[in-house]
Amino acid sequence: EDDNVLHIGGIFPIGGKGGWQGGQACEPAAYLALEDVNARKDLLPGFTLKLHWNDSECEPGLGASVMYNLLYNKPQKLMLLAGCSTVCTTVAEAAKMWNLVVLCYGASSPALSDRTRFPTLFRTHPSATVHNPTRIKLMEKFGWSRVAILQQAEEVFISTVEDLEARCKESNIEIVTRQSFLSDPADAVRNLRRQDARIIVGLFYVVAARRVLCEMYKQNIYGKSYVWFFIGWYEDNWFEVNLQKEKIECSKEEMRMAAEGHLTTEALMWNQNNQRTISGMTSEDFRLRLNDALSKGYDIQNKRYPEGYQEAPLAYDAVWAVALAFNKTMERLNKHGKSLKNFTYTNKEIADDIYSAINSTQFLGVSGHVAFSSQGDRIALTQIEQMVDGKYVKLGYYDTQADNLTWHNFERWIGGKVPQDRTIVRREL
Numbered sequence: 001e002d003d004n005v006l007h008i009g010g011i012f013p014i015g016g017k018g019g020w021q022g023g024q025a026c027e028p029a030a031y032l033a034l035e036d037v038n039a040r041k042d043l044l045p046g047f048t049l050k051l052h053w054n055d056s057e058c059e060p061g062l063g064a065s066v067m068y069n070l071l072y073n074k075p076q077k078l079m080l081l082a083g084c085s086t087v088c089t090t091v092a093e094a095a096k097m098w099n100l101v102v103l104c105y106g107a108s109s110p111a112l113s114d115r116t117r118f119p120t121l122f123r124t125h126p127s128a129t130v131h132n133p134t135r136i137k138l139m140e141k142f143g144w145s146r147v148a149i150l151q152q153a154e155e156v157f158i159s160t161v162e163d164l165e166a167r168c169k170e171s172n173i174e175i176v177t178r179q180s181f182l183s184d185p186a187d188a189v190r191n192l193r194r195q196d197a198r199i200i201v202g203l204f205y206v207v208a209a210r211r212v213l214c215e216m217y218k219q220n221i222y223g224k225s226y227v228w229f230f231i232g233w234y235e236d237n238w239f240e241v242n243l244q245k246e247k248i249e250c251s252k253e254e255m256r257m258a259a260e261g262h263l264t265t266e267a268l269m270w271n272q273n274n275q276r277t278i279s280g281m282t283s284e285d286f287r288l289r290l291n292d293a294l295s296k297g298y299d300i301q302n303k304r305y306p307e308g309y310q311e312a313p314l315a316y317d318a319v320w321a322v323a324l325a326f327n328k329t330m331e332r333l334n335k336h337g338k339s340l341k342n343f344t345y346t347n348k349e350i351a352d353d354i355y356s357a358i359n360s361t362q363f364l365g366v367s368g369h370v371a372f373s374s375q376g377d378r379i380a381l382t383q384i385e386q387m388v389d390g391k392y393v394k395l396g397y398y399d400t401q402a403d404n405l406t407w408h409n410f411e412r413w414i415g416g417k418v419p420q421d422r423t424i425v426r427r428e429l
């Protein structure tokens with residue numbers, strides 16, 4: 001009966017229009033992990049981990065009502081999984097009242113790295129600030145100490161830029177201007193030109209990125225004298241799709257010319273080597289199993305991937321983190337003749353045991369090494385690419401913790417040399 005089952009709640013963004021419907025691939029990934037951890041005799045022996053979930057549509061209000069239904073209906077849950085920054089913000093801020101750890105597999109907002117507002121939040125999805133040490137590392141590598149920022153006025157980019165500005169200051173990199181726009185980037189781009197910006201960090205969602213790219217073309221702020229940093233998690237052909245639909249006034253060729261040479265940074269979400277992870281699978285094994293699990297609902301063969309495919313390893317590893325933390329907690333409680341079955345929403349003591357167990361959980365997952373910072377943030381590698389002849393080329397990886405840049409020397413500069421960060425005035429001798 002129920003006494004050998006440990007229950008957790010899940011809130012997945014599946015339907016709806018706004019934000020990120022990544023639950024479409026993350027919920028199936030979570031179930032693959034449940035299968036795997038429940039098959040392990042050495043994990044939670046005598047117990048089965050069970051997930052009870054519902055759809056938040058990436059809407060914080062709906063996410064809150066899903067959370068209340070999970071908490072006010074039996075069986076009692078020991079932890080909550082959630083996705084989408086807006087939903088995680090709402091759920092994690094409330095969950096502490098029930099002494100629940102919240103594990104977010106799909107939340108990138110830097111605002112979530114706040115232990116006073118979110119004392120029990122952990123995430124297997126890295127914060128958007130994970131890009132910043134990599135951007136700084138590249139500026140130092142290429143000798144750029146004068147940069148500009150162009151951002152969309154969205155909370156996630158505003159807090160990311162604050163972190164970037166602080167790091168630039170620490171590294172003596174001057175920010176000549178910081179331009180932001182709501183939806184039309186024309187004026188902001190014009191101001192970049194006015195300030196003779198040459199090295200520009202761009203932070204915006206992919207629809208805004210297409211508008212920026214066309215504006216770059218129209219205002220001729222691209223090519224051999226400029227380097228643009230874009231976000232790396234747009235789809236690979238993002239710069240040449242939806243042009244009519246979004247009324248972009250540039251042709252594919254013009255977009256491609258403006259995009260040539262730009263750099264991207266992104267958090268690594270799929271383990272990069274062929275190592276066997278804690279589940280026994282390599283990340284490629286996981287990909288095959290996920291494709292099989294998804295093929296029942298999606299046309300995988302024609303690359304019709306559901307949203308959240310990229311982040312699926314984060315959801316898979318989140319369930320493993322739960323199982324490992326519960327296993328550690330169970331062993332500890334058993335020493336005092338207790339069990340996780342004694343947990344109640346008012347039992348702070350067992351909640352603290354679960355918190356310290358998850359806080360110290362580290363393992364090699366399909367998303368790479370899984371470990372959490374003191375704010376519960378995912379510690380992750382970043383990947384650097386460059387757009388060369390309309391295709392992304394992997395330039396290298398950066399391990400911020402070890403300050404180790406793996407570089408392949410594949411970068412290509414229009415004109416054959418590294419662009420300068422300012423106009424060089426040659427004094428006639």
Ligand SMILES: CC1(C)CO[C@@H](CC(=O)O)CN1
Binds near residue numbers: 022085086107233311
């Ligand atoms: C890399 C991305 C697309 C960033 O947004 C995350 C969703 C969110 O932060 O709400 C999902 N992963």
